Amino acid sequence: MNRTYEIMFIVRPDVEEADLDKLIEGFSANITSGGGEVKSVEKMGRRRLAYTVRKFNDGFYVLLNVGAPGSLIGEIERRLRVSEPVIKFITVRMDEEEKRLAKVKALRDTKVKRSSQPIVPQAAPAPAAVTAAAEAPEPSALAEAPVVAEPDVPAIATEPIAAAV
Helix, strand or coil, X not given: CCEEEEEEEEECCXXXXXXXXXXXXXXXXXXXXXXXXXXXXXXXXXXXXEEEECCEEEEEEEEEEEEECHHHHHHHHHHHHHCCCEXXXXXXXXXXXXXXXXXXXXXXHHHHHXXXXXXXXXXXXXXXXXXXXXXXXXXXHHHHCCCCCCCCCCCCCCCCCCCCC
16 A cells, blocks of 8 residues: 655765766656655755764755655665765655645634634623722721711711622
């Protein structure tokens, strides 16, 4: 059964362009002769490495998209490992990744459908109750303050005021 893989490898920076093309053609020929297919080849060019690998600070990046059985990928990895110009490589199985991405996308689509429904506004409290509650002091401040009655002003109650909700 053929699966989809991405094989990325980094080639030494001192390799000529013609030798790089021969190397890519050699790996592509190994894949096709083993029963796989090369879907795409992308030469990403010379780039700086994140860290020094085998005393090199940069290299040529190459990305192969391949459809092949797992046994053939094992053989390609072995050839990459023993190839002198290749300083680093990684193989990623993409069919599982594509399946995972499709699942995530489906979940996101269902969440968008739920959230795209119109929001029904709830009844807002009366403005007078809101302003009265905002202007009223805290109940603890009322309990601590002494009540002083003046002749013209009625006394303030010391019990906490129940918030009108």
